[in-house]
Amino acid sequence: MDIQQLYYFMNIVECGCNLSLAAKKIHITQSALSQLIINFEANEELTLFYRKNGRLDSLTPSGEKLYAYAQQITKLHEQMNEMVRKEAAKQKGTIRIGLPSLILRIFFSSFFPKLMMDNPNIQLEIVEGGSNYLRKMLFQNDLDYAILIEPTSLDPKSFEEHVIQIDEMTAFVYHTHPLAHKKKLAWRDLEPFPIATFNETYTTYELVTEKLAAEKSEAQIKLTSSSWDYLVEATQESNIVAVLPSPIERTIDPNLFVEIPFKDPIPFNVLLCRPIKGTYNDVEGLVYESILSYFYQPIVD
Incomplete structure (x- = not known):
């Protein structure tokens, strides 16, 4: 089975082996879905479903094993696609930055538009949420930067922080x-x-x-x-x-x-946080330094 067929197979199982319901859910014909199962079982000489009165009834032990693998494979496939999207965004100059809505409105409402106007090559994706949610996203490498509230509970060996x-x-x-x-x-x-x-x-x-x-x-x-x-x-x-x-x-x-x-x-206390890396690309460095310089204004006597 290719990845699309695995999704079809999982959909059949999750619809209680009801081909009619499964076909409507994924917008293909019932006959095409039925033929997928028939062809696979014939080609692989492996029965995936028990039948009752000519209808699919439940998974065989082999079908259950395939379903378990299908769940893992499709999850990895989705993670891979998300990774590709993120890496492509980075190459295009997109930076994902997470911050609480309050911080966005009060401290960054004018900063981000001006930054993008002054630097047309930069694209920002703003993710709003509470600090606990954003911290988790930073851990999972789903954000390039996060604006968090102290204490951040971040490992100083893995993340750097600046009070802004x-x-x-x-x-x-x-x-x-x-x-x-x-x-x-x-x-x-x-x-x-x-x-x-x-x-x-x-x-x-x-x-x-x-x-x-x-x-x-x-x-x-x-x-x-x-x-x-x-x-x-x-x-x-x-x-x-x-x-x-x-x-x-x-x-x-x-x-x-x-x-x-x-x-x-x-x-x-509001902190700018990012993962510690060996090197940062030009866009990452520009955004980071721009935020710091925006908040660290010189003191005039």
Whole structure:
């Protein structure tokens, strides 16, 4: 069987040996699918399916072995095609960079378009997600670069990191909230109120959870989301306190929402990360140095 025929064979099995259903699913005729099995069994002198009343019923032991191999082979085939796509993209000057949506909007919304306008040979593929998700993609070599939140949990022998932004977590509340008048908060101040923050795919969730435990606070996270604007807006209809990165303050209406810093804040440090390699091509080097120079502006006395 060639790779396409293996996909057809797997589809038959996954449709419960129902040729009619399998044919409709992959948009070929039932007779063509039936002939594929008949020809293979005849040519190889190997029975793949038990029959019942002239219809395919279930896999024989040999059929089960072939199905197991087919799953492995088609998975490798898909991985190979993905590798070819990535390598072709690199040769064309495409860089895959992953970063959280918040970081993209606040720090890179103007940077990436200008970089591509100034360097027409560069193509960027932006992958958005939480730091935990992006870290996994970086491990799997699915990204050239990732913008992650500290701690990254990356092996320093395999990845290099550069801090590009230093900030902290703060509390966001509606302007009528009982805490809205406070200049700074202790973590225990949150105990009477439900907490909202990013979901578990984000490093923020881990940092907030660990901080509450370290402070022995009884405050509980009741609402999570990947959308910071939703989390802030959720404070309007309740006494929710949204614990989020301070840069979000740039996106909110100060007439409606109040940002309150913590006396002992959680750091929110943003890092540019990439795998350590012997050499980097010209495009990789240009993108990397451009990001660093964009954030490391000279200090003027």
